[in-house]
Amino acid sequence: MGKTSVGTPADVSVRRRGRGATFWSDRLFRTVVVTCASVLGLLLLFFAYELWQSSTLSIRTFGWRFWVSREWDPVREQFGALPFIWGTLVTSIAALVIAVPLSLGTAIFIAEVAPRWLRQPVSFVVELLAAIPSVVYGLWGVFVMVPWLREHVQKPLVERFGHIPLFEGPAVGVSMMAAILVLAVMIIPYITAVSREVILSVPQAQREASYGLGATKWETIRRVVLRYARVGILGAIILGYGRAVGETMAVTMVIGNRPDMSLSLLQPGYTMASVIANEFTEATSPLYLSALTEIGLLLFVITLFINALARLLVWRVSRGEVHY
Amino acid sequence: MRLLSVYELWRRFLNIAALTLTGVCAIVVMAPVFIILMYLLINGVRSLNIEFLTSLPKSPGEPGGGMANAIVGSFYMVGLALILSLPVGVGAGVYLAEFGRSRYAHVVRFMADVLNGVPSIVIGVSVWALLVVPMRSFSALAGGVALSFIMTPMIARTTEEMVRAVPNALREASLGLGATYARTMWSVVLPAARGGIVTGVMLALARAFGEAAPLLFTALGNRFWNLFLDRPMANLPTQIYEYAKSPYESWHQQAWAAALVLIIVVLVLNVVARVSTRERYRALR
Numbered sequence: 083m084g085k086t087s088v089g090t091p092a093d094v095s096v097r098r099r100g101r102g103a104t105f106w107s108d109r110l111f112r113t114v115v116v117t118c119a120s121v122l123g124l125l126l127l128f129f130a131y132e133l134w135q136s137s138t139l140s141i142r143t144f145g146w147r148f149w150v151s152r153e154w155d156p157v158r159e160q161f162g163a164l165p166f167i168w169g170t171l172v173t174s175i176a177a178l179v180i181a182v183p184l185s186l187g188t189a190i191f192i193a194e195v196a197p198r199w200l201r202q203p204v205s206f207v208v209e210l211l212a213a214i215p216s217v218v219y220g221l222w223g224v225f226v227m228v229p230w231l232r233e234h235v236q237k238p239l240v241e242r243f244g245h246i247p248l249f250e251g252p253a254v255g256v257s258m259m260a261a262i263l264v265l266a267v268m269i270i271p272y273i274t275a276v277s278r279e280v281i282l283s284v285p286q287a288q289r290e291a292s293y294g295l296g297a298t299k300w301e302t303i304r305r306v307v308l309r310y311a312r313v314g315i316l317g318a319i320i321l322g323y324g325r326a327v328g329e330t331m332a333v334t335m336v337i338g339n340r341p342d343m344s345l346s347l348l349q350p351g352y353t354m355a356s357v358i359a360n361e362f363t364e365a366t367s368p369l370y371l372s373a374l375t376e377i378g379l380l381l382f383v384i385t386l387f388i389n390a391l392a393r394l395l396v397w398r399v400s401r402g403e404v405h406y
Numbered sequence: 407m408r409l410l411s412v413y414e415l416w417r418r419f420l421n422i423a424a425l426t427l428t429g430v431c432a433i434v435v436m437a438p439v440f441i442i443l444m445y446l447l448i449n450g451v452r453s454l455n456i457e458f459l460t461s462l463p464k465s466p467g468e469p470g471g472g473m474a475n476a477i478v479g480s481f482y483m484v485g486l487a488l489i490l491s492l493p494v495g496v497g498a499g500v501y502l503a504e505f506g507r508s509r510y511a512h513v514v515r516f517m518a519d520v521l522n523g524v525p526s527i528v529i530g531v532s533v534w535a536l537l538v539v540p541m542r543s544f545s546a547l548a549g550g551v552a553l554s555f556i557m558t559p560m561i562a563r564t565t566e567e568m569v570r571a572v573p574n575a576l577r578e579a580s581l582g583l584g585a586t587y588a589r590t591m592w593s594v595v596l597p598a599a600r601g602g603i604v605t606g607v608m609l610a611l612a613r614a615f616g617e618a619a620p621l622l623f624t625a626l627g628n629r630f631w632n633l634f635l636d637r638p639m640a641n642l643p644t645q646i647y648e649y650a651k652s653p654y655e656s657w658h659q660q661a662w663a664a665a666l667v668l669i670i671v672v673l674v675l676n677v678v679a680r681v682s683t684r685e686r687y688r689a690l691r
Contacts, residue, residue: 111588115504118497119514122562125555126517129524132535187431195425196432206680207436213676214442215616217643218665221650222442225449225658267438274435298421321523328525330619331643335650355527355619362531362623378531382524389523393516 129382137376139368148376154341154357156365161373163380165341169351170381173258173333174326176347177265181326182319184266185273192274193281194303205278212271220335223264228255228336231263236348250346256338259347264332273322276396280314281307317395324388328381330355354381443669450666453659459667463629463645467654473664475631476640479546480668482633483625483641484614486550491557491610496603498558499565500591506566515566518559529555530620538624546632546639549625556617557610564606568599605679612675616668618643642668 140148144161151162188208192201236253243249284307292302308315338350339360354377365371410418457472464471502515529552537548572595580590596603621627626638627645642664649661 105586105588107586107588111591112505115497115501118494119501119511119562121494122498122521122558123514123517125558126521126524128536129528129532132532133528136531136535136539184431184435187428188435191428191432195428204432204436207439208432210439210673210676211435213612213616213672214439215618215643215668215672217616217618217646217650218442218446218669221646221661221665222445224650225662226445270435298417300421300424301417304424324523328523328527330525330527331647335647355525358527358531359619359622362534363626375531375535378528382528385523385525385528386520389520390516392523393519 126386133375133379133382137372137379140372140376143369144373148373149380152343156361156367156370159367159369161370163354163373163377165343166352166354166357166377167380168343169258169337170327170353170355172347173261173265173337173351173353174323176258176262177269177326178319178323180262180266181270181273181322185270185318185322186277186315188270188274189277189281190303190308193278194299194307205275208271208274211267212275216268216329216331217335219264219268219332223260223332223336224256227263228260231255231257231260235259240348247345248347250344251348253348254338254350256336256350257348258337258344258351261333261337261351261353262347264336265326265329268329268332269322269325272325273318276318276321277311277315280311280318280396283314284310313395313398317392317398320388320392320395324385324392327388328355328385330359334359354378446662446666446669449659449662452662454663454666458660458663462631463660466652467656469656471660473640473642473645473660473667475628476642476645476664477667479625479628479632479640480615480642483546483549483553483621483639484611486546486635487553487557487614488607488611490550490554491561492607495558495561495607495610496565496596498562499603500569500596502562502566503569504591506570515563518562521555521559522563525619526552526556526617527619527622530622530624533620534623541636543636544624544626544638545636546625547635549621549639549641550635552620552624553614553617556620557614560610560613561603561607564609565599565603568602568606569595571602572598601682605682608675608679612672612679615675616643616672618647622647 140161144151148161148163149167150164151160152164153160153162154165155161188204192204192208196204232253232255236251236255236257236259239249240251240253244251288306288310289302292306297305333353334356337353337356339352339356340350341352341357342349344351358374358378358381362371362374365374457470459472459477460474461470461472462475463473498514498518502511502518505511506515533548533552533555537551538544541548576594576598577590580594581587585593621641621644625641625644627648628638628640630640632639646661646664646668649657649664652658
């Protein structure tokens with residue numbers, strides 16, 4: 083439940099006994115757990131260091147041009163990351179647009195609407211969505227969803243709306259659209275779970291006050307519960323966004339992996355995570371490897387910021403609980 | 407009977423419509439779980455047989471063969487990751503629970519949470535730079551280390567929550583009997599929290615078992631048997647990825663069977679973890 087009594091036990095037992103008065107075993111114990119915690123804290127710095135080290139070659143060769151160049155030509159050793167940044171932005175934002183309303187609806191259903199006996203089972207099924215490995219989503223996506231999309235969604239879209247740049251043909255199946263749909267499904271459980279917790283932590287008195295004023299259930303949810311929980315829900319959404327940005331395997335398998343910058347959702351694309359997954363083992367020259375690592379470095383920095391922001395927002399609502 | 411005004415009728419209608427819509431959302435969200443599991447079952451069962459579980463992969467395009475080495479490899483590396491991450495994760499979790507109000511603890515907790523959001527592919531690249539480059543070879547060790555980096559923060563945070571949930575009265579009783587603080591932790595608090603910690607560890611195992619991205623260029627994959635730490639090792643997730651990308655129909659079938667095995671292991675871990683603890687427990691890991 084997380085909300086336990088405030089004074090943590092060790093504060094009582096170890097600290098009060100006074101410095102120097104503790105048993106050697108207590109000091110040893112404390113040293114061991116502090117070391118473990120420090121290892122955990124240092125991991126983050128270690129990732130940053132390793133990534134920086136491995137991408138210095140690319141950083142020195144291309145400088146800031148790396149981030150604005152559209153050219154990705156391993157043969158001529160010209161590397162620019164813009165197509166991948168574009169692909170990541172488009173797919174993650176579009177996935178968010180699909181996932182947010184569905185997740186919020188589900189979270190509200192679980193926390194406010196569903197009868198009590200139904201809450202656990204629905205939560206459980208939604209959590210299973212997060213338990214399915216990424217590569218399994220990819221497998222299903224590439225052999226089931228992509229062919230279906232091509233025949234039943236993309237072809238009609240091209241026929242009717244092909245003149246709009248957003249739906250320019252040809253319909254090939256593997257596309258940004260496929261990646262967006264898979265991503266949306268994959269981040270829904272995260273946004274739902276955190277939103278649900280945030281909604282559940284809204285004090286009951288808030289709801290009762292609203293009912294007392296004659297509001298209907300929906301009015302109470304919309305004007306009182308959601309308003310009260312909005313910071314936490316924003317945190318949940320940003321958390322989900324972080325997942326979408328870093329998601330690798332499923333996206334690699336359905337997006338088509340082509341470093342183009344197309345406006346059309348029906349065209350293949352590429353994301354930062356998927357170019358690393360797809361080309362890293364094939365990269366032979368040091369510069370090629372270094373360029374891929376630099377993309378990894380950017381991905382690391384972006385997700386770091388996104389997660390830090392989300393944590394701060396969610397923590398403001400429910401202090402120090404586990405959400406991931 | 408009181409007559410309802412149009413506005414009131416509208417409000418009642420809106421209420422029912424909106425609440426129904428949330429139910430529709432829940433159904434739409436739950437549907438993919440059943441659809442995906444159904445496809446896995448139908449396609450996986452077709453090529454899941456004894457040969458698949460006990461033999462090595464055949465050469466490309468040839469029918470038959472199996473993934474015995476990948477199944478063993480997956481368990482091997484996840485086991486290695488468990489050995490590496492369990493002590494550190496539990497230790498860090500105990501620190502966060504017991505000394506959790508210091509500024510340093512807040513920093514560590516924050517870092518653990520942020521660490522959880524680091525994309526697994528980035529962890530793969532980091533471990534590649536740490537181990538694969540100096541060792542000049544892809545290796546099972548690198549794969550295990552990469553997976554342990556995923557598991558450690560998860561174990562730490564669930565341990566924290568579970569240790570914190572142990573009632574203070576237990577600690578006080580033990581201290582009152584004259585036990586030292588370390589003794590109290592070891593013999594009273596940790597055993598009391600064990601069930602919850604096991605749940606957290608199982609969920610971390612389930613996550614690590616399905617991860618392909620951190621293994622792509624650490625463990626790489628292997629068509630043959632290997633149990634050495636310093637050589638490339640086959641594993642289910644990357645094998646599924648490789649087979650799905652291949653142009654061979656027989657390999658696609660094998661990928662489905664492998665995915666079925668993978669999902670069975672992951673689901674069993676998840677279900678057992680959730681059923682085994684009665685504590686209301688945020689189990690989305």
